[in-house]
Amino acid sequence: MADPPSSSQLALQAAVAGRYAVERELGRGGMGVVYLARDLALDRPVAIKLLPPAMAAVPALRERFLREARTSARLSHPNIVPIHSVEEHGEFVLFVMGFVEGETLGQRLARAGPLPESEAVRILQEVAWALAYAHQHGVVHRDVKPDNILLERGSGRALVSDFGIAQVGELPETERRPEVVGTARFMSPEQLAGGRIDGRSDLYSLGVTAVHALGTRLSPRMQAVIERCVAPLPDDRFPNAESLVERLDAARGRQALVPVPIARFVEQYKALTVEVSSYAAIVIVLMAQSITATAWPWGRGALLLIMMYSAFVASGLGLFRFVQLVREARRLMDLGYSPADVRAVLDRPDEGADEGAEAPRSPLMRRLARAPAWQLLGVGGAASAAWVAAMLAWANISRGTIVGALLFALLSLVPVVLLRSVFAKLLRPSRRSWWGRFWWKVMEWKVFKIARLGHRAAQIPASERTEVALGAGAQELFGAMPKEVRARFAELPAVVDRLEAQAARLRASPNPAAAERLSTTLAAMERLRLDLLGLTAGTSGQDDLTADLLAAEEVAVRVEALLDARAELGRLLDAPAVSTPVP
Structure with missing residues (x-):
């Protein structure tokens, strides 16, 4: 059971x-407490x-908060958490925002550590878009930090939150105070000094956020962008957020943003390609060695072992990776994507080059990665001939155990590296080469065909109805x-169940008057939940x-009578007319 509600929540x-209907506390910060609640009228979280x-009790701070929050509520951008309303209820001053299912960038960094550069640049770019829009409307955020950047679960979209302390336009001299508002670690020097700030102060905070990310x-x-x-000095920074977006575009190599589900599938596809290349190279070299060594006593059973190894790789690790790819393909179809969407990503000019950990580091590996496939095939053919000659020489030359082992390792490693490079070139995730197109066609046919077997489009669950949430909370x-x-x-419990069932019937009713009865029913349920919360907290x-239980029972009786009367009227109207014979 969750902790009992605090007195402030009650x-x-x-x-x-x-x-x-306030459900639970989500978090606390220097500027207040955030609660998860449900909008009863619009039936949404x-x-x-x-x-x-303490701050709301100061008239100047209270009015400033309301004025700035109302201005921020006019901001409408896909990367800004929307503010639905700004309200005063007695001593309470609050604003109501959209609820984003996910985690903050700060929580993500605490959980998984620093981000890969490609992902960090995407997030920073989306935040910069949001700041550019806000600055165009005269709003400076003043508190850009990882905890105020939300990452939406599923899409990965970054949304800037908490514009509640934003500065709108120029502050009058009477409102300038020596104290500062925001988070010191992420503030610009001019903001810390309590001086004049503009959008460039937010860019400073975003740069500090980038360092943390x-x-x-x-x-x-990226180092040049962050510096x-x-x-x-503000004049030494980017003049505006649009300029920062352009530089981040250049840092990303001007690659278009890829939806997170497709990017995940492409990464799985890349992993399968790399593994197939590595396993194929190892198996081919070991089989060639075993065939060459069958003339020697120690090599007579090697071919059987190699075949067993190949079967293990194909049926074990290969099948596991293939099942993962099928699962990702099914998720893509659930979200409405098709193989054509994946092909569009694979056809991009820069898609084959991965800036992450897969990049080769030694000069030899970099030259192999840049070499065309036909050169690698030619080098591979010559190397194979030399390798066979070296194996035969190795078998007939007198040597010690250590020297023999070193020579055997060298004769194994060199062809594996060369063959892996050739296969990786042929099977790389791109459709620009004929072999790459053939490999993708095979994978597309097998992966998506299997993913379609017995597949039904996933039903996206609707937001939980208010009556369901209130009923579950009360129970x-x-x-x-x-x-x-x-x-x-x-x-x-029986009264709550009855009200919940009646609310569902009223919600489905086409009669306009049902909306008023629905509000009355939900209010009765909420009142019961509030009383139970109060009892829990003492x-x-x-x-x-x-008293509220008696009132709820009366509401249930009236609503039930109304619903029964309308049902009876509907049956009478739907009944076939009976004609009376004329004598």
Whole structure:
């Protein structure tokens, strides 16, 4: 069972009763507490950020918060968490935001460490787009940091949150204070000094965020971009966020953004290609060695062992990777993607070059990676002939155990490296070469054909209905009550179930008057949940629950009578007319 609600949560719930159902606390920061709640009218999850009561008690801070939050609520951008409303309820000052299912960039870094550069650049670029839009509308965020960048689960989209302390336009001299607002570690020098700031201050904060996201793994391009972002003087930074977006474009090699599900499938496809190349090279070399060595006593059983190894690789590791690829293909189809979408990514000019860990490092490996396939085939043929001659010489030359082992290792490693490079060239994830097209055609036919077997389009679950959420919350709270309380209010679960069922029927009704009855039903359920929360926290008594339970029963009786009357009227209207014979 979750921790009991705090007194501040109960007070907030009482203040917004009828509009929002506060479910739980999401997090705390220097500027307030964020709660997960449900918008009762629109039947959707939202996040409510509450200004601390101590700050809300100061009229100037309260008015400034409301004015800036209202201005920020006008921002509408796919990479900005939307603010739905800014509200005052007595001593409570809050704004209601869209709820993003996922985690913050700060949580991601704490969980998995620094990001790969390609992913970090994508996130920074999306944040820069959002800041460019905000700056065009005269809004400076003033608190750009990893904890205020949300990463949406599934899509990977980055959204900037918490514009609640943003500066809108120029601050009047009367509102400039020596104290600063924001997070010191990410503030620009001019913001820390309490001086005049503009959009370039946000770019400084974004540069510090980039340092946290990338750690010490910086390419020369990204290092130059970050150094310009965090320049001490604003004039030495990028003049605006649009310029930063252009530089990040260049740092990414101007590759178009790829949807995360397709990128995941392409990475699996690359991994399978690399593994097939490596296994094929090893198997071919070992089989050739075993065939060459059958004339010697130690090599007579080698061919059987190699065949067993090949079968193990094909049926074990290969099958495992293939199943992973089929699973990713099925996920792609669930999301509406097709093989054509994957082909479009593989056909991009830069897709074959991976800037990550797969890049070869030694000069020899770099030359092999750049060499065309026909050169590698020619070199491979010559090397094969030399290798056969070397094997025969190795078999007939007198040598010691150590020298023989070293020669055998050398004669194994060189052809494996060459063959792997050839196969990797032929099977690389691109459709520009004839062999690459053939390999993709085989993989497309097998992977997606198997993925389609018995496949049905996944049904995207709708957001949980408000009556379901309220009913589940009330039932859970009631189940945690002491035995004597549950005995006294034994009829409460049945009343909650009845109201929940009635709310579902009212929601499905085409009658416009049903909306008003639905609001009344949801309000009765919410009142019961509030009373149970109060009992749990010790802030309300059983008398309140008794009164609200009686009221809920009356609502249930009235709604049930209304629904039964409408059902009976519908049956009468649908009944066939009976004609009376004329005498």
